[in-house]
Amino acid sequence: MRHEEVIDAVADWFRKDRNVVLVAKGYGRFFPNPDVQARYRNNKVAFVECKPSGRSGREYLTGLGQCLAYLTFAEYSYLALPREEMKKYMRYFWVEEVGLLSVKPNLTVELIRRPQESKVMVVKGEPRVRGYGYYRDLKPLEIHAILKAIHKTRVLYDNPSKDIVEAAIWQEVLRLRNIKSKKQKNSWILNIKLLLRDLQLINPSDYSLTEDGFRLLQLGNLPDRRAYLDELTRCFLLNANYIDIVTLIQEINDEYRGFNNIQEFKKVLSERILKKKLATKNTNVMRDLQDILRILRELGILSDWRKFGLGFGQYSVNWKRTLTLISNR
DSSP states (O other): OOHHHHHHHHHHHHHTOTTEEEEEEOOOSSSSOOSEEEEETTSOEEEEEEOOSSOOHHHHHHHHHHHHHHTTTSSEEEEEEEHHHHHHHGGGOOOTTEEEEEEOTTSOEEEEEOOOOOSOOOOOOOOOSBSSOOOOSOOHHHHHHHHHHHHHHHHHSSSOOHHHHHHHHHHHHHHHHOOOOGGGHHHHHHHHHHHHHHTTOEETTTTEEOHHHHHHHHHHTSSOOHHHHHHHHHIIIIISOHHHHHHHHHHHHHHOSOBSSHHHHHHHHHHHHHHTTSBOTTSOHHHHHHHHHHHHHHTTSBOOOEEOGGGOEEOOBOHHHHHHHHHTO
16 A cells, blocks of 8 residues: 555545544655644644555654654644554554554555544644645745745854844845835735745744755756756645645546636635635635646646637646656655
8 A cells, every 4th residue: 555545545534524624635854744634623633644555664663753753743643554554563553642543455544543632742833724835926936036035044144033034035025026015024924934834945933944945945046947846846736735736626627527717617626625624614715726726837737727619618737747746756
């Protein structure tokens, strides 16, 4: 059983829980970044570490250690394994604080042990309302320019405060967009911080660049920007979990013969996103899609809106590019 199959099965299991309002999958490289994250109606959070078939016992025990570490960030923690591996190694997973999930060959999930609520949680992230990355307006090359400004500021100053880094970001925004009014500063800074956080390019506590952030910074300095754009696209698809939105678009294309207009399509996609618990009911998904569909087109994942017989239209997914990028992670 592949890693992605275990993740998808566990995510679907949480979506069926009426007390769960948000389910997010994670593929990024920094910690903590659980394979599945679920938020309950009472705002408590569960982190899940998923492991595939055919790995060594050492890796499964490492997974247990990750679950224990998750308890400093979330109220609940689970370890999810394929059924055969769970049977073989379960006697080693004696730490009762960690819940256990067994994934059967038909990809249904069995709860083996409920987790205990954390008694050691020291850091809890801001409540999320989306299972996908927050994105507003920034163009691909502007993202590189802002990463460059952040890195330059952190090199220039020894452990600069967030205010110093944000001032540098704002100066870069003024340069890029020729903005005259300072009234927009707070909204710009917040939007940029949330985007870079969800792309997993910065550590939001101090704006230091992550491994992916440094890689994008370096690739963007090359004369040929194609490698940079490919890596940025991978970050949107995997780190920000836009791959789930792209998958839903394909699902809708397979079910509908097309739409009269883009707004009609966005309404169906928005409803599907909410049904899949990729966003909470209080999230303005229609507003999100205004920017998400645009960046997916700019990155070559979606086609422009195409009309065909009887006036119907749709976006087509460039699966060749998509699968190439996500398989090279």
